Amino acid sequence: MNIGQALKRRREARGDTLEEVAYRADTDASNLSRIERGMQQPSVLLLQNLAKALGTSVSEIYRELEAGSRILELDEPLAADLAKMQRHFRHLKPADRVLVLEFTQMIKRRSKQQTSQ
Structure with a gap:
């Protein structure tokens, strides 16, 4: 870049x-x-x-x-996805940003659980 x-x-x-x-x-x-x-x-x-x-x-x-x-x-695809997320995240209200972060943490935990099973 x-x-x-x-x-x-x-x-x-x-x-x-x-x-x-x-x-x-x-x-x-x-x-x-x-x-x-x-x-x-x-x-x-x-x-x-x-x-x-x-x-x-x-x-x-x-x-x-x-x-x-x-x-x-x-990771080229990861960078593209992060750029898209950043564009949307920027326009969210602070409370909604917290929700997005909590949601991604929940998905991460779920993904770890699925891989350990």
Whole structure:
């Protein structure tokens, strides 16, 4: 995964369009598209503007990039599923997030029980 892919993943998770993020970052959509496709690297200033437009920091994008790279090395389908879940999870109310986490823990316990039988 590269910085452009991390930016795209963050943008899509927020439900923002290329145009919306580009406008807030003071660039154009075609420039952002080239960055997301890995055809161009953003300058430090543009990366800071993009992070701000995405409601995050440059360091958080790099943390996500590093974590995503580790996940991708382990399991490509898992990374895709996690990205989908993140997009949905972001829009849940805090109480519903707790329910989702409890549900996944319950499934994990059930799965362990089934494998031990």
